[in-house]
Amino acid sequence: MSEQEKLVFDRADALVDVPTHYCPGCQHGVAQRLAGELLTEMGLTENTLLVTSIGCSVFLYNYLNVDSVEAPHGRAPAVATGVKRARSDKFVLSYQGDGDLASIGMAEIMHCANRGENVSIIFVNNTVYGMTGGQMAPTTLVGQKTTTSPAGRNASKEGLPIRMSEIIGQLGGTAYSARVAVNNVKNIRKAKKAMKKAFEVQQKELGFGFIEVLATCPTNWRMDALKANERIENELIPYFPLGVHKDVTAEVED
Amino acid sequence: MTKTGEKLFIKGNEAISRGAIAAGLKCYFGYPITPQNDIPEYMSAALPAAGGEFVQAESEVAAANMLIGAAACGVRSMTSSSSPGISLKQEAISYLAGSELPTVIVNMNRGGPGLGDIGPSQGDYFQSVKGGGHGDYRTLVLAPGTCQEAYDLVIQAFDLAFKYRNPVMILGDAILGQMKEPVITWTPEEKDENEGHGWRIVGAKNRPGRILKSLHLSEGALAKHNLMLKNKYEDMASFTQKEEYQTEDADLIIVAYGSIGRIVKSTIKKLRNEGHKVGLFRPITLYPFPSDDLKKLAEQGKKFLTIEHNLGQMVEDVRLSIRTIADSEFFGFYPGNLPTPDDFEEPILKALGGK
Ligand SMILES: Cc1ncc(C[n+]2csc(CCOP(=O)(O)OP(=O)(O)O)c2C)c(N)n1
Ligand code: SF4
Ligand SMILES: [Mg+2]
Numbered sequence: 001m002s003e004q005e006k007l008v009f010d011r012a013d014a015l016v017d018v019p020t021h022y023c024p025g026c027q028h029g030v031a032q033r034l035a036g037e038l039l040t041e042m043g044l045t046e047n048t049l050l051v052t053s054i055g056c057s058v059f060l061y062n063y064l065n066v067d068s069v070e071a072p073h074g075r076a077p078a079v080a081t082g083v084k085r086a087r088s089d090k091f092v093l094s095y096q097g098d099g100d101l102a103s104i105g106m107a108e109i110m111h112c113a114n115r116g117e118n119v120s121i122i123f124v125n126n127t128v129y130g131m132t133g134g135q136m137a138p139t140t141l142v143g144q145k146t147t148t149s150p151a152g153r154n155a156s157k158e159g160l161p162i163r164m165s166e167i168i169g170q171l172g173g174t175a176y177s178a179r180v181a182v183n184n185v186k187n188i189r190k191a192k193k194a195m196k197k198a199f200e201v202q203q204k205e206l207g208f209g210f211i212e213v214l215a216t217c218p219t220n221w222r223m224d225a226l227k228a229n230e231r232i233e234n235e236l237i238p239y240f241p242l243g244v245h246k247d248v249t250a251e252v253e254d
Numbered sequence: 255m256t257k258t259g260e261k262l263f264i265k266g267n268e269a270i271s272r273g274a275i276a277a278g279l280k281c282y283f284g285y286p287i288t289p290q291n292d293i294p295e296y297m298s299a300a301l302p303a304a305g306g307e308f309v310q311a312e313s314e315v316a317a318a319n320m321l322i323g324a325a326a327c328g329v330r331s332m333t334s335s336s337s338p339g340i341s342l343k344q345e346a347i348s349y350l351a352g353s354e355l356p357t358v359i360v361n362m363n364r365g366g367p368g369l370g371d372i373g374p375s376q377g378d379y380f381q382s383v384k385g386g387g388h389g390d391y392r393t394l395v396l397a398p399g400t401c402q403e404a405y406d407l408v409i410q411a412f413d414l415a416f417k418y419r420n421p422v423m424i425l426g427d428a429i430l431g432q433m434k435e436p437v438i439t440w441t442p443e444e445k446d447e448n449e450g451h452g453w454r455i456v457g458a459k460n461r462p463g464r465i466l467k468s469l470h471l472s473e474g475a476l477a478k479h480n481l482m483l484k485n486k487y488e489d490m491a492s493f494t495q496k497e498e499y500q501t502e503d504a505d506l507i508i509v510a511y512g513s514i515g516r517i518v519k520s521t522i523k524k525l526r527n528e529g530h531k532v533g534l535f536r537p538i539t540l541y542p543f544p545s546d547d548l549k550k551l552a553e554q555g556k557k558f559l560t561i562e563h564n565l566g567q568m569v570e571d572v573r574l575s576i577r578t579i580a581d582s583e584f585f586g587f588y589p590g591n592l593p594t595p596d597d598f599e600e601p602i603l604k605a606l607g608g609k
Contacts, residue, residue, distance in 0.1 A: 070466065079320065082327075085324060107313060107316065
């Protein structure tokens with residue numbers, strides 16, 4: 001390679017070289033790329049067992065070059081528990097949407113975290129049910145219009161959006177819980193660092209690792225990619241503040 | 255741990271637990287519900303001691319989904335529950351069948367519908383034998399009638415699950431779970447450590463990632479998958495088991511399974527002593543159903559009476575098996591009552607009399 005042709009970007013080998021099915025501007029693609037890069041950089045690819053969930057990320061098994069098993073809607077944390085109990089020597093990763101994790105799968109995520117299962121879960125919060133056409137999710141912001149909240153989410157009838165990483169951070173079995181965004185380069189760098197921690201706590205058998213990624217769904221937000229990205233900064237981050245909600249490694253170091 | 259050749263006086267629930275551990279169970283996932291609580295209670299101590307993993311799940315839904323994860327890894331896994339809990343497991347059972355994952359599910363049937371009661375019932379025949387969850391699929395269903403048979407069949411269940419890459423259900427009831435009987439234990443030969451080699455998830459080393467899933471979206475893919483499953487179920491049909499008692503010279507065949515089959519056997523013994531020509535046909539595999547053997551009896555001109563502890567479920571399969579040759583009468587003992595051999599005398603005599 002000559003001086004002029006310096007390689008500045010290469011696909012991590014955990015990432016399969018195929019086009020994804022995500023809509024333009026969808027940040028599922030960014031979240032899964034960070035996961036793939038980390039699996040590669042941390043040398044985990046060959047040792048990883050992936051549990052996929054039901055939502056727009058359902059085809060994640062086609063994009064990450066790892067062994068995987070499909071979980072029913074919301075049940076990925078239970079499936080991941082089964083995988084880890086069967087193969088405690090493997091790195092177990094799961095990836096869920098906000099409808100999947102914070103609505104139908106609420107019991108499974110809470111108890112998986114509370115038991116302190118040594119698994120890592122990436123939680124992509126895009127404030128809607130993306131795959132089924134943009135219905136209201138437990139994370140939909142107050143006033144946000146969706147196909148099942150046409151007048152906007154009404155707090156008095158539908159409650160307030162659920163902040164998952166704070167809740168998960170409260171549970172005894174959680175080793176790491178953080179919320180990140182991938183709306184600019186700085187946040188993407190931070191997100192990758194946080195995701196790495198959520199992976200490392202599993203490797204060190206410290207307990208449950210959780211990382212919430214605020215993400216765009218331009219299609220169901222009825223916005224172009226740029227506007228959707230701005231909404232992350234202007235509307236999502238003020239209600240879903242970025243930061244670490246629990247980190248047992250930090251407590252140890254204090 | 256259970257030693258080979260020990261004679262124990264134990265409940266059906268414990269026989270199932272010991273049989274499963276003898277068969278090399280690695281992961282058990284449970285949730286409390288009467289009348290199967292002895293199983294998770296036994297497992298919580300004995301399975302870790304045998305080197306396995308016990309998890310008391312947050313619900314039957316979670317327990318069944320944990321099975322998906324463990325089964326995908328190719329280890330021997332099991333859950334147990336009773337009727338309302340089995341209803342909750344059905345979505346995951348459909349995924350297990352669709353993803354071709356081998357596992358064992360124990361149902362100690364109690365009275366329903368709804369919360370019903372905690373006594374015995376055979377009201378779950380349909381939800382066990384006819385799929386139970388969504389989509390076209392079948393689980394192999396084994397129905398033990400004694401504690402010894404429960405021990406033996408659970409061991410066989412694991413082999414069948416891996417042979418066919420399919421969930422296998424053990425269908426018992428509150429009688430079988432709670433009664434104590436002598437059981438002679440045995441341990442199968444060392445199982446293949448590489449069980450599941452070729453399909454289980456272990457990490458993608460020097461090969462592309464493996465995907466265990468039930469989703470088939472591309473043109474024609476689901477139809478192909480369903481055809482493959484259908485062929486598998488047809489193949490499974492070669493494996494049927496039944497008990498026949500005094501059927502040879504019988505004019506009337508009583509068809510009954512599980513605990514009821516066993517109670518009816520006592521009634522038949524008594525009636526035989528009184529000179530009545532009646533015999534028992536007890537299906538042990540409920541799916542696949544031993545249709546051919548029933549048909550042979552029908553061809554000999556015998557009459558049939560199906561007796562169940564429900565309002566009439568298996569009788570449909572009996573009638574299907576012997577259709578165009580004979581029919582079966584039905585006597586349903588209603589769940590909520592505990593049957594004794596005397597309860598079946600009158601309906602059997604009536605069926606004999608109506609010759
Ligand atoms: C039991 C069950 N209920 C409903 C569905 C339909 N369904 C598929 S994906 C989905 C929601 C996905 O939303 P989310 O988890 O937020 O993921 P996203 O698509 O937004 O990434 C639903 C309701 C299903 N597959 N199974
Ligand atoms: S619908 Fe939304 S979440 Fe789904 S791929 Fe499109 S942008 Fe992404
Ligand atoms: Mg979503």
